[in-house]
Amino acid sequence: MIEAAIAALATIFGGPYLFGFMPEALGFTLLGALIGLVLGAAPGIGGVVGLAIVLPFTFTMDPQAAICLAIGMLSTNNTGDTVPAILFAIPGSNAAQATILDGHPMAKRGEAGRALGASYTASALGGVFGALVLALSIPILQPVVLAFGSPEFFMLAMLGLSMLAVLSGRRPVRGLIVAFLGLFIGTIGADPQTGIYRYAFGQPYLFEGIPLIPLALGLFALPEMVDLCIKGTSIASIPKGSALTGAMTGVKDAFRNWFLVIRSGIIGALIGVVPGLGGSVVSWFAYGHALQTEKGARETFGKGDVRGVIAPESANNSQEGGNLIPTLAFGIPASASMALLLSIILVHGIVPGPPMLTTQLSTTYTMIYALAIGNVFGTIICLMLGKQIAKLTTIPIRPLAGLVIALVFLSAMVGGTRQFGDLAVLVAMGAVGWSMKRLGWPRPPLLLGFIVSPLIDRYFFISVERYGFEWLTHPLVLVILVLIILTIGFGIRGNRKPPQSIIPKEVVERSADV
Helix, strand or coil: CHHHHHHHHHHHHCCCEECCCEEHHHHHHHHHHHHHHHHHHCCCCHHHHHHHHHHHHHCCCCHHHHHHHHHHHHHHHHHHCHHHHHHHCCCCCHHHHHHHHHHHHHHHCCCHHHHHHHHHHHHHHHHHHHHHHHHHHHHHHHHHHHCCCHHHHHHHHHHHHHHHHHCCCCCHHHHHHHHHHHHHHHCCEECCCCCCEECCCCCHHHCCCCCHHHHHHHHHHHHHHHHHHHHCCCCCCCCCCCCCCCHHHHHHHHHHCHHHHHHHHHHHHHHHHCCCCHHHHHHHHHHHHHHHHCCCHHHHCCCCCCHHHHHHHHHHHHHHHHHHHHHHHHCCCCCHHHHHHHHHHHHCCCCCCHHHHCCCHHHHHHHHHHHHHHHHHHHHHHHHCHHHHHHHHHCCHHHHHHHHHHHHHHHHHHHCCCCHHHHHHHHHHHHHHHHHHHHCCCCHHHHHHHHHHHHHHHHHHHHHHHHCCHHHHCHHHHHHHHHHHHHHHHHHHHCCCCCCCCCCHHHHHHCCCC
């Protein structure tokens, strides 16, 4: 384990040099962090869309460089999305919703710099804490993962799929339907075990299956760009108070409330382990925890209390470390962005599960280092270039959306099979994704189902070939089966009841003008 950690350090700070002066892995980590900040600060694009756009370009890169680029983007996306949330009360992503309650009131009274400084620092500390949680979990995960066989991994994949489907919205049945639709789409093409073509309808384009890149871009990128074009105006103008004024005061606030940062980081990392809960749940839980435990919070939260910014921002970035635990150890992506990261790992021949904790342990440590470095670098960049980053949100939407749409079509061809069918899949999935978004159907379960479909197919085939159907009686299989039933049952039952807010009514009403 120590050897793997040292080897990962050598990968990050040594190895091939980029442009002759910077280690390649470190350079791509910093580049990814910068891209994540820019995309996070532009509402409507965000981490999933950004990863989907960058995805095809990672396929021809060195595996370590590609992974570092993706981890760098993930590490700072939740840092960048606080800019529009605090300045304009427009969340860059769902994870920034709770930040608005106190961040925007601070901006309205001229304390935007302080709020941003606190959020940047809390995000960095939370992200480093999440990376630490991931590192400390490795000795615990190793014996657990190595005790699993193909039947257990098959059931774990089904558990992850059911959790993401049930927890992705108030209509869990829709989530399950969408998840199994993704599984079905993933089976199109040649059966890897028998070579028989399934649902290809004699079309040569479908013999190798639906390409991931056009599907992911159509499902996530195109619908967001279409909505931005419909909106058709610039987002906002910079409010009073520079984005830099008072930033160092916010930095001191974050360190002064270090215990809140740690508690919120723990909440983010623990909730991040559970597939499907997402950043919005994490941020609201952390905000609610701070509201209930911090002295005088009920009187000041919602009016511009800096602690109401620190808590959700710490949790948002620490959740990435938690998300990586099921993704790497069990091959169960905890979110849509983790599903895209998993596709990058698989394309480069790195298999999640036992290899990530044994033969590929150095790669796991490389991801841990990249996650910590990306968070620290992102904070430094934000503090140095806060005003310039804030101006990204004032760019007219239509030219930006047009540029991104052109890049999406190019990426679909480059990352697909370079046939006309790639564009057809892109447009078709774009229509499906936009319709699902408008009708309130969750999209992440479809992508997750599509990505884990080959894994489920393989594990099921190996289980039946090796054990017949006796594997259904394995103790761990039965335990996971019970968890699947309970997940679906409680999910359906819980979503029949009106949701109970963890935020007191008076705080919400106090922030209604936001």
